[in-house]
Amino acid sequence: MAINKDAAVENARKDLAQRLKIDAADVKESSVEDADFPDMALGAPEDDEMSGMMITRGWRIKLEAQGKTYEYRADKNQVRAYQFKGKNYRV
Amino acid sequence: MNRNNVFIHLALALVLILVAAFAGQLSRWRKEWKNHVRIVPAAEKKQPASAEEVALSETRSFGSPEVLVKFKSGVSNEAIDALTARFHDRVEDRIENAEGWEAIDDLDNADATSIVAQYSQLPEVEYAEPNYEINLEEANEGPLVPVLPHDPQFNDQWALANSGQRGGKQGADISATLAWATTTGTDKVVVAVLDTGVDYTHEDLVENMWVRPATMAPYHDDELGTIDDLNGFNAVDTAADPMDDNGHGTHCAGIIGAEGENNVGIAGVNWKVQIMPLKFLNAGGSGSTKDAIEAINYVINRKKAGVNVRIISASWGSTMKSRALGDVIRKAYENDILFVAAAGNSSVDNDRTPHYPSSYPNVVSVAALDRNDQLASFSNFGVKSVMIGAPGVDILSTWLDNEYEEKSGTSMATPVVSGVAALILAKHPQMSAVDLSKRLMNSTDPIIALKGKTVTGGRINAAKALGE
Secondary structure, X not given: XXXXXXXXXXXXXXXXXXXXXXXXXXXXXXXXXXXXXXXXXXXXXXXXXXXXXXXXXXXXXXXXXXOEEEEEEEEOOEEEEEEEOOEEEEO | OOHHHHHHXXXXXXXXXXXXXXXXXXXXXXXXXXXXXXOOOHHHOOOOOOOOOOOEEEEXXXXXXXXXXXXXXXXXXXXXXXXXXXXXXXXXXXXXXXXXXXXXXXXXXXXXXHHHHHHHOOOOEEEEEEEEEEEEOOOOOOOOOXXXXXXXXXXXXXXXXXXXXXXXXXXXXXXXXXXXXXXXXXXXXEEEEEEEOOOOOOOXXXXXXXXXXXXXXXXXXXXXXXXXXXXXEEOOOOOOOOOOOOOHHHHHHHHHHOOOOXXXXXXXXXXXXXXXXXXOOOOOOEEEHHHHHHHHHHHHHHHHOOOOEEEEEEOEEEOXXXXXXXXXXXXXXHOOOEEEEEOOOOOOEOOOOOOEOOOOOOEEEEEEEOOOOOEOOOOOEOOOOOOEEEEOOOEEEEEOOOEEEXXXXXXXXHHHHHHHHHHHHHHOOOOXXXXXXHHHHOOEEEOHHHOOOOXXXXXXXXXXXXXX
């Protein structure tokens, strides 16, 4: 099912809270921008993941928690944590 | 002055008046001739060569200062005559079998490019291009007449015929309209689209979809069991068919083989072909190496069972190297199946940072060009590892739900090359994968932007690819 920008931000916020083991209310939205990503994994492929080489329109979501900034990437099909502690994750 | 001198002067004056009057009439006749002389009967013109007779040389150059102009339907011959007269041109031929096309000669001998630009700006004109002269090696010496489909969105397919629409560079295309004078493809060639699946019910694809022949048993794999592969293969869910749930695979399929001349949507590089859908990318556009390998194995086994599948088009990849994937691609190649793959969209040099599967041996790796013959800003490159360039920016093709969308990526450039490979096989059905690969590499137009960036330094040219 397609997701919209607000739902993508909410999913990202919940995911970050889980990863950091903190309350979702302590995760602040820093910025959300429209972005073109280089592929269908939004430039954030997991290990051993192949993806379509099509420029994909989506959103770059920046969240703040515990004094750090975290990046998520999303489009209508998916939300991904980008380089969280050096790795990419599909949410 | 004596009487004789008066007569002599009168006679001289009379002669001068007659000469002046005759010269004036001559001038009027000349103007009239310029405005009206036209139309060489088509029967007297050389007709395009048949598919078997045409053999293009590798050079393509401008011929006489002529252009071919396609006027929009409803524009009368009188209106066309008036327009050409305004530019001091003349209609040299109304081309038979190419409705709406006029061969126009410029009486001022201006260069073809500027004449094309002049006509392209007119609201009455659908399309204009130089009358390329292609050297034929056999009996037919006349120029090929470009073949244009009546698919309503064809004019937006700059990759196939770039008239400079939307700020593009006229001629920065794959010369598809000239290639189609030789062949528009055949349903005897099967191209596997290894992707998110294909919407095999799309109105512009349905006639060109592979379907397992009634005489062929459902697919059996010792590990996977028996699979009903009536419409292709789904490695994500082997119990399901390969219907596309994303759109990416349907887009790639349309570039290769949207049905041409059906008065619907667009035309593929092949008007006629068989597309075999293989699904290994999920609805989000991602998939695993294992599923890719299973799908390629399926293709190899179907080839061994008698399906004439000769090309796998792979518009995907990653930087992760898999020996198993490389091995199965080699196995496909050994079975005369050519693997064409996207170079990647990270703007990096694949010679330094390889991208797979495009960087495996025996793979035709494809970079993306824009409508101005520039390397797309996102495209990977590699003078040792990326073979060829093809249009890959703002490419219009089929999408889910009988829609059409413009997309960009080396994903879009890849099926252009796969499509040209299928055209070659339509003309040379026995050509091996090795020779097919070589043929593609030798069928490019040099592009400055690709010099030192790809092995060939050129953009694929379908018309050259069909030469002898």
